Amino acid sequence: MYVAVKGGERAIGNAHAFLAEERRGDPGVAELSVAQIREQLRLAVNRVMAEGSLYDPDLAALAIKQARGDLIEAVFLIRAYRTTLPRFGGSVPVETGQMAVVRRVSATFKDLPGGQVLGPTFDYTHRLLDFKLAAEGEVPVAPMALASGGPVPHVMAMLDRDGLIEQEPQGAAVPPDLTREPLEMPAGRPLRLQALARGDEGFVLSMAYSTQRGYGRTHAFVGELRIGAVAVEMEIPELGFAVEIGEIELTECETVNQFKGSKTEPAQFTRGYGLVLGQSERKAIAMSLVDRALRWEELGEDFTGAPAQDAEFVLYHCDNIQATGFLEHIKLPHYVDFQAELELVRRLRAEALGQAEAAE
Amino acid sequence: MGLLARAPGARLAALLPDLPAHEVLRPPEIGAVMVRGRVGGTGAAFNLSEMTVTRCVLRLGCGAVGHAHVQGRDKGHALRAAVVDALMQTGAAAEVRAGVLAPLAAEEAARRGLRAAKAAATKVEFFTMVRGEDQ
Numbered sequence: 001m002y003v004a005v006k007g008g009e010r011a012i013g014n015a016h017a018f019l020a021e022e023r024r025g026d027p028g029v030a031e032l033s034v035a036q037i038r039e040q041l042r043l044a045v046n047r048v049m050a051e052g053s054l055y056d057p058d059l060a061a062l063a064i065k066q067a068r069g070d071l072i073e074a075v076f077l078i079r080a081y082r083t084t085l086p087r088f089g090g091s092v093p094v095e096t097g098q099m100a101v102v103r104r105v106s107a108t109f110k111d112l113p114g115g116q117v118l119g120p121t122f123d124y125t126h127r128l129l130d131f132k133l134a135a136e137g138e139v140p141v142a143p144m145a146l147a148s149g150g151p152v153p154h155v156m157a158m159l160d161r162d163g164l165i166e167q168e169p170q171g172a173a174v175p176p177d178l179t180r181e182p183l184e185m186p187a188g189r190p191l192r193l194q195a196l197a198r199g200d201e202g203f204v205l206s207m208a209y210s211t212q213r214g215y216g217r218t219h220a221f222v223g224e225l226r227i228g229a230v231a232v233e234m235e236i237p238e239l240g241f242a243v244e245i246g247e248i249e250l251t252e253c254e255t256v257n258q259f260k261g262s263k264t265e266p267a268q269f270t271r272g273y274g275l276v277l278g279q280s281e282r283k284a285i286a287m288s289l290v291d292r293a294l295r296w297e298e299l300g301e302d303f304t305g306a307p308a309q310d311a312e313f314v315l316y317h318c319d320n321i322q323a324t325g326f327l328e329h330i331k332l333p334h335y336v337d338f339q340a341e342l343e344l345v346r347r348l349r350a351e352a353l354g355q356a357e358a359a360e
Numbered sequence: 361m362g363l364l365a366r367a368p369g370a371r372l373a374a375l376l377p378d379l380p381a382h383e384v385l386r387p388p389e390i391g392a393v394m395v396r397g398r399v400g401g402t403g404a405a406f407n408l409s410e411m412t413v414t415r416c417v418l419r420l421g422c423g424a425v426g427h428a429h430v431q432g433r434d435k436g437h438a439l440r441a442a443v444v445d446a447l448m449q450t451g452a453a454a455e456v457r458a459g460v461l462a463p464l465a466a467e468e469a470a471r472r473g474l475r476a477a478k479a480a481a482t483k484v485e486f487f488t489m490v491r492g493e494d495q
Contacts, residue, residue: 055395055411056432085392088413088429093396093405100472102479110486118482144477154401171404175396179407189399190406197408231362232395232411232431239427244362245393245413246431254400275397277409 023068037061046249046278047071051320052078053179053198055248055277072200072320079321090174092233092242096252096275097154101228103279106155108221108256114152119227120279155224156254156271165256165269185312192294192315193287197276199318201283207293207308207318208286216293216306220255220272227251227279251276253284257292260299270299290314364444365430367464369437375460376440380447385425386417388435414438424449 024031038045038061048060052075060078067073103119106112118124120142159165175190183195196204211218229249233242253274261267272292274284293308307313317323364372392410399406415429416438426446428438447456 050409053409054392055409058432059412082392082410085390085410085412087410088391088393088415090394090407091396093398094408096397096401100476102475103482116484117479118484119479120482142478143481144474145481145483147473147476147480149476156400156402168398168400168403171399171406173405175405175407177394177407179394179410190404193397193399193406194408232393233362234393234429236427236429238417243365243429245365245429246411247366248395248411250397252401271400273400275408 023066032065034058034061034065037064043279044069044071046280047201047283048074048078050277050280050283051075051198051200052082054078054082072324076321076324089234091245092235094230094232094248094250096226096230096250097157099152099226099228099230099250099252101152101226103227103281104152104224106222106224108223109155109158112155112158114150152226154254156256159223159256159269163266163268166260166271168271183315185315187311187315189291189295192311193273193275193291195315195318196274196287196290199287200320200323201280201286203318203320204286204290205282207314208289210306211289211293211308216296216304216309218255218272218289218292219258220289220292221257222285222288223254223256223271225251225253225281225285227281249278251278251280251284253281253288255285255288255292270295361428361441361445363461363464363468364428364441366468367437367441369430369432369434369440371464371467372437372440372444372460375463376444379440379443381421382418382426382443382446384416384418384439386415388414388416388438390414390433390435393429416442418442418446420446420450422450 038057041061041064042057044064045057045060048063048071049055049057051071052060052063054060059081060074063074063077063081064071066077101114101117101119103121104114104117106116110116156165160167171188171190175194176188178191178194183191187195210216212220227249229247231244232246232248234245235242251274255272255274257270257272259267260270270292272288272290272295274287274289274291276284276287290308293306294311294314296303296309303309391413393413394410395408396405397408398404411431412433413429413431414433414435414437415427416435417425417427418439419425420443424446426442426444426449428441428445430438430441444456444460447453
């Protein structure tokens with residue numbers, strides 16, 4: 001229970017002024033620009049865009065600056081901003097097969113059309129602190145090679161050609177949208193993927209890890225992981241056709257998982273899918289594992305009671321803004337609630353002590 | 361239109377500093393578009409995330425109507441993109457193509473080419489180690 005109280009205005013004003021000064025830090029150190037955050041902390045910007053569910057690198061960088069680097073607070077700022085925007089419409093689904101890839105690896109096939117392209121990865125680095133970065137250095141230059149320009153087809157299409165992997169069924173032209181309608185169970189796969197794509201990276205990672213450790217195991221191979229730019233197209237009603245309205249960077253992960261099959265249907269691999277804004281492969285891999293674990297019912301698998309199989313548990317707890325809002329509200333004044341509990345405890349103690357005295 | 365939507369707003373402003381006389385039918389407006397993906401890259405559509413978009417519609421003195429939807433929140437960018445869209449329907453099309461669209465296309469191709477070349481340099485060339493028993 002909350003009760004209206006007045007006062008604290010001066011304290012709140014001064015606290016915010018203190019916050020602003022702390023945000024700036026030592027004035028003897030140069031101030032960070034939004035452009036510096038956008039360019040040099042790009043993976044933080046990607047995470048804020050993905051979980052804020054709004055692709056706009058400048059806004060995400062501004063939010064990170066305002067939030068003093070607290071990424072969940074930055075996500076909160078982006079979520080609040082996006083509610084102020086009118087919705088112009090929905091895009092035509094992006095064609096990830098047409099992606100201009102900067103990274104594309106497969107853990108299932110060594111030789112494949114388009115090859116294994118490592119891109120700007122942390123993999124194979126030694127995770128030793130690089131003290132050269134602490135000094136102001138020269139601008140590094142990446143080597144170049146002749147790009148073939150050939151197609152980079154999805155690995156899954158190769159398996160599909162031989163009927164070795166399940167087909168993805170088509171669905172509604174306008175998918176359900178949890179930003180418009182409350183998330184309700186049972187949630188179909190499109191709704192689950194929307195929730196996971198904007199879910200907290202740490203939460204989705206832990207859920208995925210739990211499946212690997214045996215809580216809803218799915219035996220996943222990374223069939224393909226690709227990062228790159230895709231065009232976004234939208235139908236413009238006034239024009240009567242679709243036009244390209246921009247280009248966004250995405251990370252896509254497709255897993256190949258153990259089989260389904262029956263007496264009438266030959267065995268086939270099954271799929272898990274992850275798609276995340278920006279370069280964010282930990283999240284994309286985790287999302288595809290959790291997506292696959294949540295499909296137990298549709299694939300006729302057993303529910304083992306694993307958290308990652310429980311759609312209600314996963315989807316209602318993956319949103320870090322909902323979680324932080326409810327968690328942090330308990331620090332706000334609950335004076336009346338607590339007074340009631342205090343009264344109750346005192347009365348119980350008084351009764352118990354009274355009975356003890358009477359017995360003596 | 362895609363080229364204008366993707367181009368940096370400042371670059372478009374540099375290539376098209378002066379705007380012809382026009383009447384704004386729908387002033388530049390910032391909004392969001394829900395970007396959709398497909399399950400497994402090929403299946404049912406799902407809502408991935410929104411992106412910021414600015415749109416504008418205007419009419420030139422000659423009557424040509426220009427539409428624009430550009431990525432981001434730059435109103436000047438949307439206005440100029442709509443002007444270019446309208447001009448492309450007039451006698452000035454060839455001039456606009458050479459003076460604005462061609463340089464934007466060349467710069468974008470160069471940017472993409474550079475990124476593709478850097479990615480290509482990270483392509484793995486596998487070779488098989490000689491196995492002991494073959495020697």
